[in-house]
Amino acid sequence: MSNNILKFAMNRNTSVEKINGGNLRSVCRLRDTFTDAEVVIEVKMPDMEICAISGYFRHAGWGEIEDLDRRLQAVMGVRVAAGMLKIIKGLMGEEEKIQQIVYMVEECCHGVILTLTRKVLLKAPDDEAGKVSFYSNMVKKSIRLYDRCAAFAKGTPLVAELEAEKAKGGA
């Protein structure tokens, strides 16, 4: 068996750029063994609402999605924020054929979130002690980070200050 020859290969690129008026354009392109697809969204800043969307989708097995444009337009006005995935799925549909394009809309939105995250992270200091205080403050400011991943898990160094404050303030 030719086990050094791939059965399946996938390549996904998501990029975000600022466009006129300060809005963000986020593009997700997918090429894999079966699929050639693209979703482009424009997000209105600072409201972070999807204000334009387009895309194409071709799958070797399914062909194109006939009502793709209608499905994409359904998410116009949705805000890029926590809880958006449920809304996007609900508006676009959840059938198997639609799942990849829904995922690509979501990836575009994540690209926007990561673009803004990157801006915040650029302010992080380079030395270890500085990093600890930077990220300890981040979790204090945004409690939803607490216990949501290994780096901010209960009882770990970056949440120590937060937990100490909680213990004092609570009871």
Added chain:
Amino acid sequence: MFDFMRNKVVDVARLDRETLEVHGILDDSIYSLELCFKVNISDLICSGVKGRWLRWTTPECPRAIDFLHEAEGFCLKAGIDNKIHKTIGRKSCRHFANLFIECGHAVRETVKLLNWEAAQKENPEITFKQFMRNDETASMAESSPGMDNEKKELSSPSGTNKPSPKKTEHKRNAGSLGNPSAKKGKFVIDMHVHTSPASPCASDSVDAMIQEARRIGLQGICLTDHNYVWSAEAVQALSEKHDFLVLRANEIITEQGDILTFGFYENLQGITRLADLKKKVADVGGFIVAAHPFRGFLTFGADDVGLTPDSAMARELFKWVDGVETLNGKVTETENNMARDVANGLGLPSTGGSDAHDISTVGVYATAFDEVIDSEASLLAALKQGKYHPVVFR
């Protein structure tokens, strides 16, 4: 120029008759990481999950690697994504979860290819398109009819799309309700409470939530389980059982975010357009409140994107709602402050609620009413009169 770029590469090779080998790379402006594991072709069970970081952010991110083994034994069939988010995403890192989900998709696509190759042995002429069409019809026949019907059929949904008759609404003697140590003679209700199993994301039962609310001295709670309608009878029984005011409300997902509804008991599923919801609720004389309208992101705030109360006031959402939740227990202070400033700017009344999903946070925030509330009707009347304000309670 691009401000952010993320590249993901996933490949799948067939190691032997039984096994696929999966390799994924995620490399973006912030993170760089890799995953590698094996999958048993017949049951899609994965094993030998290994990963490594090349670039990360916090000094503690390396811990994420220790939790990748949580994915050991996962069956990568469709629908596994949520479980990946909840285990790998929460215990390890959301970016490893993101890559793992890509890998799972690649595995399922590869299996389609393998199945087509198998089908070609019997019918060398069959094209991939034809194979997929047959496969689709086969799987449609497999899925049991009526699967939709079992959604959310818990103990007491009203099910039918009819508002519950007014006559079943319970009146209670307010004098006997709740805790006498009520703050400043106000009537304090937590307007936003989730219970399990009605809200899949909640972890404590309705009885536990009510007991805790009573214990900490609230005068009442509103059950706002996501897109779930309690029956008037069930809620009255709970009120009597606990000698505590329990009222029905709802939290409905719209394209503009979550909306709390009061005095509206239609069982809506999926995503409802806010304009439609407003009309439906107005038709039955109900009241709608924008829940946590500025709930945003983990790593940056409204201030970081330059959102100001003035610009936020123009949002479509605020044209439809009757009130704004300006103290919500699940968002940051900045996000609550933004909601408060917008509500004040627009002259919309403000409510407060914990958004508790377990007993530890019931009543962190609540709404203080000037008058006694003893029924859903009196709550609705008070909401419309505007004689209340959000309070930090716990």
